[in-house]
Amino acid sequence: MKYLIVGLGNIGPEYACTRHNIGFMIADELVKQQEGTFTNTRLAYYAEIGFKGRKLHVIKPTTYMNLSGKAVNYYMQELRIPLENVLVIVDDLALPLGKLRLKLQGSSAGHNGLKSIEGLCGGQGYPRLRFGISDNFPKGRQVDYVLAPFDKDELPELPGLIDKSTELIKSFVTVGPAKTMTAFNQ
Numbered sequence: 001m002k003y004l005i006v007g008l009g010n011i012g013p014e015y016a017c018t019r020h021n022i023g024f025m026i027a028d029e030l031v032k033q034q035e036g037t038f039t040n041t042r043l044a045y046y047a048e049i050g051f052k053g054r055k056l057h058v059i060k061p062t063t064y065m066n067l068s069g070k071a072v073n074y075y076m077q078e079l080r081i082p083l084e085n086v087l088v089i090v091d092d093l094a095l096p097l098g099k100l101r102l103k104l105q106g107s108s109a110g111h112n113g114l115k116s117i118e119g120l121c122g123g124q125g126y127p128r129l130r131f132g133i134s135d136n137f138p139k140g141r142q143v144d145y146v147l148a149p150f151d152k153d154e155l156p157e158l159p160g161l162i163d164k165s166t167e168l169i170k171s172f173v174t175v176g177p178a179k180t181m182t183a184f185n186q
Contacts (some may be wrong), residue, residue: 002055019133023089042069095132096108098161
């Protein structure tokens, strides 16, 4: 079995530790745990790792968030990975900080990265790991909020939340989405 794991984010040091880049951070940790490394290839940073007999192709699109679908579509076609074996890791304003929600399909909920994937990869029927970043921002300041670093009081929690996210991904590829949702969706 092979899977495409997609961490969403924006490239560049100015975005490195921002809320919008939690997908990149989780992808980095997953690859590090399996002693893999990323290489800069076509449309993405790419790593190939193994976990319990599964092959995981992990990408961090270099297309910027709003064009993520280009990279996802390219790797789906290139690696011949069906949509149900694509797992997209994305930040979610509608969830409290660190709350994880695995969904097998759904709308983009206004998220431009997910909109791009929907438009280029065949609709809304792909799994996604939604990582809660909360919605603690004044009206009209959403963009500033998601592109800002995590607050100092949030930082100590982050490593544990990222580890929990990697455990969810490993569960998804080994025991499947139904058991993973039961175990991780609270």
